[in-house]
Amino acid sequence: MPKHDKIFATPQQDIPDFRFNEQVVSVFPDMISRSIPGYGAIIDGIGAICARVAQDRTRLYDLGCSLGAATLSMRRHVGDNQCRIIAVDNSEAMVSRAQEHLNAFVSGTDVELVCADIRDVAIENASLVVLNFTLQFLPPQDRADLMKKIYQGLVPGGVVIVSEKLRFEGERLHQLLDEMHLDFKRANGYSELEISQKRTALENVMKPDSKQQHYQRFKDAGFSEYSSWYQNLNFTSLMAIK
Template identity: 55%
Template sequence: MSDNDRIYAQPQAQVSDFTFNEAVVRVFPDMIKRSVPGYPTIVENIGVLAAQFARPDSVLYDLGSSLGAVTQALRRHVQAAGCRVIAVDNSAAMVERCHEYLHAQDSMFQELLPATVQEGDILDLDFQPCSVVALNFTLQFIAPEQRLALLTRIHQSLLPGGALILSEKLRFADAGEQQLLTNLHIGFKRANGYSELEIAQKRTALDNVMQPDSLEQHRERLQAAGFSKVVPWFQCLNFASLIALP
């Protein structure tokens, strides 16, 4: 069970940059559900989509796996023989708790895909041939100048018939559209019980560490990385998920 997210409920003299530390890990399920519109739908359907693309005897990657929600969805839905999931995250606190969650999943279900969780930087990952790669709200935390190289390496590792599933917060080139979607997202968080102080301090904490792209930028970069087709399959407010085919 996670705690309720109260990290930004009290005034902070200096709001530090957001990090996935032990305090965030404790409240992460509550935080993400109340902050990201459509998150449960995206996670569950990554498993459903992955079942269409998973090739027998291949690796499925969950990159920036946090507490392993996508890994759990992959294990529930993918039936292809011989597949295994590799979850990677650079937060030691996330990896430790992810191990616990997957162990709990093992005790509730029979015949799940094997899964391993490793602590590491996905920019340094030595990719194995894979049929599904999930980047679920992860690319936006990687320096913009490093994103193309990562996506290119993913493309080179994907087997024919595989897919990259990329979920991201979007920004919009049109200022009016950007303002509208920002206001609607703030309304979503307000409706989920966050105060104006919490919303403002969280935004300050994320300013330097999360840099979203527009849908057009994602499409152009994925094509530059070698992907042949980019198909948006979900959007709720300023959050979207795409399928990129090799």
């Protein structure tokens, strides 16, 4: 059973930048479920999309795979079409635990787990690329180049899914949805101290984009069709088709 997230429950004098280390890995399922509204629906949706867009003998990429939730969802839905899943994360602790999760389920679909920076991974013969709450942790100046590389590595009809926390350009709308998200976290048992300290830990490492910025990045990379397919408060999942 996953541990309860208490990482920020006690006062910390100097709050370090958030890192996906062993401490976070040990409570990650609890942290995600209590922090991201609709996370389970997004994971289920990724599997459903995979079932429809995965092409025979192509690769499926999970970039920033964490504990492998999206990878497992794709593997459950991909069917018998000789696809190969490449799951990548730069946290050794995440990759190690993800391998345990994958080993717990029997599947005929091959999964290669890679500990690496997603910016260094070649994207080749891909029919689906997933970035599930990953892009927001990359330096903003690196995001466009990564999206262009993904576009070039997709086969015709290939799909990229990008799930992200959103920044809204309208100040009142941003404040309203941000407060509703904080209410979601409070309702899930996080204290004001935990919310405040985690926000401080994330402010230098997580830089959300607006939906308009995501759409412009898709367009600049070469995609002509893109849309949001899911949104809950200030969290969304987008897709673009080559």
